[in-house]
Amino acid sequence: MATRMSTGSTLGSLLGKTLAGRWVAGAGINDAILRAESLNSMGMGVILNYLGEEFTKQGDVEETVLTYMRLINKIARERVVAGISLKPTQLGLRIGRRLAERNYNKIVRAARGKNVFVWLDMEAYDAVDATISMYARQVARRGVGIALQASLKRSQDDAKRIVGMKGVVRLVKGAYQEPRKIGVGGSKEVTHSYLRIMNYLFRNSDEFTIATHDGPLIREAMSLNRSYRRNVTYAMLNGIRNRYAQRLAATNNSVAIYVPFGARWLDYASRRLREQGHAALVLRSMLGG
Numbered sequence: 001m002a003t004r005m006s007t008g009s010t011l012g013s014l015l016g017k018t019l020a021g022r023w024v025a026g027a028g029i030n031d032a033i034l035r036a037e038s039l040n041s042m043g044m045g046v047i048l049n050y051l052g053e054e055f056t057k058q059g060d061v062e063e064t065v066l067t068y069m070r071l072i073n074k075i076a077r078e079r080v081v082a083g084i085s086l087k088p089t090q091l092g093l094r095i096g097r098r099l100a101e102r103n104y105n106k107i108v109r110a111a112r113g114k115n116v117f118v119w120l121d122m123e124a125y126d127a128v129d130a131t132i133s134m135y136a137r138q139v140a141r142r143g144v145g146i147a148l149q150a151s152l153k154r155s156q157d158d159a160k161r162i163v164g165m166k167g168v169v170r171l172v173k174g175a176y177q178e179p180r181k182i183g184v185g186g187s188k189e190v191t192h193s194y195l196r197i198m199n200y201l202f203r204n205s206d207e208f209t210i211a212t213h214d215g216p217l218i219r220e221a222m223s224l225n226r227s228y229r230r231n232v233t234y235a236m237l238n239g240i241r242n243r244y245a246q247r248l249a250a251t252n253n254s255v256a257i258y259v260p261f262g263a264r265w266l267d268y269a270s271r272r273l274r275e276q277g278h279a280a281l282v283l284r285s286m287l288g289g
């Protein structure tokens with residue numbers, strides 16, 4: 001029994017590392033910068049995220065803030081076309097809202113000084129209010145954006161609020177399983193909600209990001225943009241449909257690839273594996289889709 005378990009976990013760990021190698025740039029800042037330079041050379045921008053979430057230890061939070069500060073300097077020094085994306089729970093949200101906001105403000109200040117765009121990832125439902133509040137207090141001075149999840153009922157209203165404050169939305173389907181009361185439903189409903197919010201953005205916002213690998217949604221966005229002529233970026237995750245992303249970039253579209261890096265790849269790889277169509281999707285991404 002013990003042997004079977006250890007063989008299973010070795011296999012699991014091997015699979016995890018193979019997948020992580022495809023989705024994650026590597027453990028350190030230099031790996032992230034190298035991946036960014038390579039994507040830049042193919043005409044694509046980059047959004048860098050240092051892996052880690054749900055921190056409850058002050059030390060993990062401090063190390064993360066320090067890494068982002070170093071990353072910002074390196075992006076500027078190497079003249080890489082890259083922004084960064086922060087998770088509120090890696091900035092200390094589970095320890096306290098004030099701590100997370102202090103860290104967010106500190107990173108945003110440093111990034112503004114170097115012209116590096118700062119995104120806020122959207123995490124589980126219980127982090128949404130705090131995430132939008134900290135964003136709202138920085139939005140007026142520009143250089144910041146926020147993810148909204150089509151999977152949540154509230155996101156229709158949140159999109160109006162963010163656009164009302166001239167914020168920049170990155171629209172995603174949503175990576176978290178939320179209870180029925182707050183979620184829009186299954187994948188069909190999520191896609192419908194995505195379309196509704198996307199249409200709202202085209203009608204009312206000058207600049208936003210369509211973050212999905214969903215071909216029909218991307219084609220619909222491109223068709224809308226022929227009428228609205230907005231500043232739209234199409235964003236995908238590192239290692240998923242990146243040839244498609246490259247084709248979009250080659251036909252004069254603004255494209256960004258979200259590239260995670262860092263040693264904490266396991267949670268990230270597990271989330272990608274849990275997503276809809278897991279097996280097929282994972283195989284396709286391994287085969288270079």
Ligand SMILES: Cc1cc2nc3c(=O)[nH]c(=O)nc-3n(C[C@H](O)[C@H](O)[C@H](O)COP(=O)(O)OP(=O)(O)OC[C@H]3O[C@@H](n4cnc5c(N)ncnc54)[C@H](O)[C@@H]3O)c2cc1C
Nearest residue numbers: 121122147172174175211212213214235236258284285289
């Ligand atoms: C740039 C970016 C940032 C994100 N930020 C956040 C965030 O802050 N918060 C959050 O909750 N979530 C975030 N996500 C994750 C997001 O919420 C989804 O979980 C993830 O993007 C999968 O949804 P999808 O839109 O690609 O649609 P899906 O329904 O998963 O996939 C749509 C279709 O894309 C195609 N496809 C997908 N993968 C492949 C592949 N490998 N090869 C070929 N075709 C494929 C298939 O046709 C599939 O049916 C982000 C995603 C991106 C791209």
